[in-house]
Amino acid sequence: MSAVTTALTVDGLVAGYAADLPIVTGMSLTLGLGELVTIIGPNGAGKSTLVKAIAGLVRVMDGRVALDGRDITAIAPHRLPQSGVGYVAQTGNIFTTLTIHENLRVAGHTLGRELPERIAEAYDMFPDLKKYRDKRGRVLSGGQRQMLALAMTLLCRPRVILLDEPSAGLSPAIVQNVFRRLRGLADSGLALLMVEQNARAALELSDRGYVMAEGACRIDGPASALLEDPAVAEIYLGKRRVH
Amino acid sequence: MGQVIADGILTGAIISLGAIGVTMTLGILRFANFAHSELVTWGGYFALMFVVFAGTAGESFGPLSFGWPFVAAILFAGVATALLALLVDMLVFARLRRSGAKEMTLVFASFGVALLLRHIIVVIFGAQAVYYTSALQIAVEILPGVRVMPDQILVLALTVLLVVGLHIVLRYTRLGIAMRASAESADLARVHGVDVRQIVRWTWAIGGGLAAAAGVFYGLTVQLRPEIGFALLLPLFTAALLGGSGSVYGAVIGGMIIGLSESLSTLIIPTGYKQAVPFMILLLVLYLRPRGLFGEAK
Numbered sequence: 001m002s003a004v005t006t007a008l009t010v011d012g013l014v015a016g017y018a019a020d021l022p023i024v025t026g027m028s029l030t031l032g033l034g035e036l037v038t039i040i041g042p043n044g045a046g047k048s049t050l051v052k053a054i055a056g057l058v059r060v061m062d063g064r065v066a067l068d069g070r071d072i073t074a075i076a077p078h079r080l081p082q083s084g085v086g087y088v089a090q091t092g093n094i095f096t097t098l099t100i101h102e103n104l105r106v107a108g109h110t111l112g113r114e115l116p117e118r119i120a121e122a123y124d125m126f127p128d129l130k131k132y133r134d135k136r137g138r139v140l141s142g143g144q145r146q147m148l149a150l151a152m153t154l155l156c157r158p159r160v161i162l163l164d165e166p167s168a169g170l171s172p173a174i175v176q177n178v179f180r181r182l183r184g185l186a187d188s189g190l191a192l193l194m195v196e197q198n199a200r201a202a203l204e205l206s207d208r209g210y211v212m213a214e215g216a217c218r219i220d221g222p223a224s225a226l227l228e229d230p231a232v233a234e235i236y237l238g239k240r241r242v243h
Numbered sequence: 244m245g246q247v248i249a250d251g252i253l254t255g256a257i258i259s260l261g262a263i264g265v266t267m268t269l270g271i272l273r274f275a276n277f278a279h280s281e282l283v284t285w286g287g288y289f290a291l292m293f294v295v296f297a298g299t300a301g302e303s304f305g306p307l308s309f310g311w312p313f314v315a316a317i318l319f320a321g322v323a324t325a326l327l328a329l330l331v332d333m334l335v336f337a338r339l340r341r342s343g344a345k346e347m348t349l350v351f352a353s354f355g356v357a358l359l360l361r362h363i364i365v366v367i368f369g370a371q372a373v374y375y376t377s378a379l380q381i382a383v384e385i386l387p388g389v390r391v392m393p394d395q396i397l398v399l400a401l402t403v404l405l406v407v408g409l410h411i412v413l414r415y416t417r418l419g420i421a422m423r424a425s426a427e428s429a430d431l432a433r434v435h436g437v438d439v440r441q442i443v444r445w446t447w448a449i450g451g452g453l454a455a456a457a458g459v460f461y462g463l464t465v466q467l468r469p470e471i472g473f474a475l476l477l478p479l480f481t482a483a484l485l486g487g488s489g490s491v492y493g494a495v496i497g498g499m500i501i502g503l504s505e506s507l508s509t510l511i512i513p514t515g516y517k518q519a520v521p522f523m524i525l526l527l528v529l530y531l532r533p534r535g536l537f538g539e540a541k
Contacts, residue, residue, distance in 0.1 A: 057430060077433035087434045095427050098420065106424040109417065110436035152435060 004032030007191040008054070008085075008160050013063035015053035022061055023049040025215030031160065031193050036186035038223065040199040040236050041212035047195040048090065050212070051162045054193075055080060055087040067160060081110050086153035090164040093149035096138035100129050100148060103137055107152035122151040143174035150181065161185070163194035167201070179205050199236055203227050211236060245389040247506050253395050253464060255502020256402035260457035261475055262482035262494035263409065264450025270426040270489025271446045272340075274349040278331065278356035279454060280472035280479050282324050286455025287462040287471060288364055290320035294375055306393040308380050308463070316375075317459050321452040328451030329444060331356055337443075357472070364469040372466040398460040405456055406495055409449070413491060418445060426489050474518070478505070481521040485528050487538025496536065500524070 008031040016023040024046045031037050039047050052058040054065050056075040065073045072083055080087060095103050104122055108115040123130035126147050132140065140148060146166060153161055166182065167175040175198060183205045186192050196202035203209050206223040211232055219232060226232050261283050268276040293316035303310045335352055344352075382390040413419035425432040425442045433439055461471055482501045486493020501521050508520045528535065 055434060057434070077430070078436050078438045080434055081436040089431065089434070092428050092431060095424050095431065097427050098424060102420050102423075105417070105420050106432060106437065107435045109421055109432075156436065 004035055006030050007033050007068060008193065009064075009066045009069075010050075010054060011064045011066070013050065013053060013065065014061045015049060015058050015063075016061070017049075017058060019059070019061065023058075023215055024053055026063070027212065027216055028063075029193075029210055029217065029220070031191045033159065033191050034186055034189050035207045036183055036192045036194070036205060037208045037210070038199070038202040038206040039193070039195045039210045039212055040197075040202070040226075041218075042236065043197075045212040046215040047212050048164050049215075051087070051164050051193065051195055055085065055162055057087075081156035081158070084157075084159040086156065086158035086161040088149045088153050088161065088163045088166060090168050094137045094140070094145050094152065097136060099134050099136055100140075101133045103148060103152055104129075104155060107155040110156065118155050118157075122155055125154070126151045142170050143177065146170065146174075146178050147181075150178075154185075158190070160191045160193070163192065165195055165197060167196060167198045175201060200227065244510070245386055247510060248503065249385075249389050249391055249395075251503035251506030252499065253391075253399060253502070254506060255499035256399050257457045257460050257464075257498075258475065258478045258482050258501050259495040259498025260402060260405065260453045260460070261479045262486070262498045263406075263491055264454050265479050266483040266486060266488055266490060266494040267422075267426075267446050267450050269483060271422065271429075272336070272349075272443060274346045275353070275480065276336075277350065277353040277476065278360060279353075279450065280476040281357045281360035282328055282451050282454035282472070283458040283461065283475055283479075284364055284469060284472035285327055285360060286320045286324040286451075286458030287467045288368060288458070289323040289455060290316040290459045290462065291368070291373060291375065291467060293319045303378075306381070306383070307397060308376050308378050308392075308394050313375065317456070320455040320459050324455035324458070325448040325451040328447040328454075331360075332443070332447050357476075361469055361472060368469065370469055372468045374466055375462055392464065395464050398464055401456070402460070405453060409453070409491060412449075418442075422446065477518075477525070478502075478521045481525040481528070484535055485524060487535030490535065490537040493535055493537035 010027060010029045013024055013027045014022045027046070027050055029037070039050065041047050049058055053060050056077040060074040063073070064071060067083060067085060072085070075083060095106065098106065101119070104119045105115070108118055111118060128144060129148055129151055137145070137148065163182070166178050170178065179201060182192055182194065186207070194202065203223040203226055209220065209223045209226045210217050211219040211226065219226065219229065261280060264282065265276065265279050268274065268279060294313065297312055297315070335356055336349060339349055339352055380392045380394060382392050384390050413423060421432060421437045422442055422445065425437060425439050429439045458471065478501050482497035483494050485500060486495070486497035501524060504524060505517050505520045508517055
């Protein structure tokens with residue numbers, strides 16, 4: 001594998017909702033430009049909490065998050081777009097009461113004059129959205145919502161995108177579609193970190209993976225190696241459920 | 244009948260302006276602010292302060308009871324009430340939010356704020372009713388049997404203007420769209436770069452400004468009393484809930500329905516029971532359609 005430029009570094013992160021009850025108990029990872037990295041692990045492992053903590057949505061108690069060497073630990077979430085980080089939540093990642101166009105306008109809240117141009121680019125990239133331009137978000141199907149969420153995140157041209165279970169609630173065919181889009185974004189030079197329950201399908205398209213359990217990393221390595229690792233397969237790839 | 248409807252529309256306009264602030268606080272800050280109607284009272288008295296200090300010298304506009312100085316008084320009241328709302332948020336609600344207080348804590352705090360605000364008015368201005376001007380106005384007949392004061396027509400026109408203005412802000416501007424986005428999901432708005440604290444401040448300022456307009460209009464067409472806010476509390480909340488919490492258009496329509504039904508009720512029940520009408524409507528709304536007419540199903 002060729003050397004990649006590290007975009008995001010997470011070092012010994014401890015985070016959670018209550019000060020005395022950390023959910024992420026000391027997680028470290030790196031994410032390079034052009035990489036698609038997947039975090040898998042059982043329910044309650046702290047995967048979602050980890051990405052939320054990186055995005056500044058969950059309290060960070062210890063550790064460090066750096067973007068291009070710059071400290072962004074416990075960043076105020078509204079500064080994410082300007083810092084070059086996009087975050088796509090698992091649920092509620094679009095505004096259902098706003099029109100598609102208004103959703104994109106909110107996503108470009110921090111942009112000035114470039115906003116109309118960026119929205120036009122988004123419509124070019126996702127022609128379906130243009131068709132529904134003046135419809136409210138709630139009329140979109142699951143797959144279309146995921147595309148809008150992605151279009152919204154891409155509007156500020158992030159270098160790093162964090163995705164919390166982008167395949168949740170989607171049909172298998174749509175999941176493949178979404179994953180291919182994500183692979184394409186990584187290939188275009190962005191750094192993508194995603195949390196997935198759909199572990200096998202996600203790893204098949206990823207460069208590397210981290211296996212999380214009880215708030216920390218248990219195993220990490222190239223995605224292909226994780227897919228072949230009997231321990232990972234047995235515990236996390238659906239052969240046995242662990243609680 | 245025509246007269247009763249005209250009176251109802253006027254009351255409805257004042258309730259609508261107040262209810263917009265209530266529904267915005269419900270939508271964006273997610274709590275029922277029982278102090279909001281006191282901002283209506285303060286708005287009325289801020290205009291009075293301006294009138295007392297600056298005087299109302301100068302010519303009146305045609306048949307209206309006031310001239311340019313009172314226009315300045317209305318603007319002063321709007322800005323001062325918006326600042327008062329921001330001050331209350333800074334001193335009370337923002338601190339509670341930061342400490343992670345639950346919704347009910349904020350609601351009870353708002354009761355305290357309401358009492359405090361109301362009694363400061365009594366301390367400063369006394370408990371008696373006051374008027375902006377002692378000039379008498381001649382009512383004009385706009386339709387056969389329907390007589391209204393010129394001031395009342397102006398109040399209605401200004402209300403329409405304010406509501407249309409707010410509609411334009413919410414529908415088309417960057418701020419308005421961000422406000423609606425924050426009302427639906429503050430976290431999602433945040434990760435897209437919206438500084439929700441700023442949105443909260445605008446919510447207070449706009450709600451306060453509109454409450455001030457309601458107060459001034461009430462003072463202009465009825466009278467100023469320290470209990471205006473207390474008397475409006477129930478109508479404002481009923482209008483907001485009837486319209487659907489968070490829905491500005493719902494609040495306006497809700498306000499009109501409350502104003503008209505209060506007024507029309509006097510045709511069949513004694514006037515003294517008029518104030519029970521919003522209560523009845525509130526009960527019906529909560530029983531039959533708790534999310535209101537235009538509320539989003541949750």
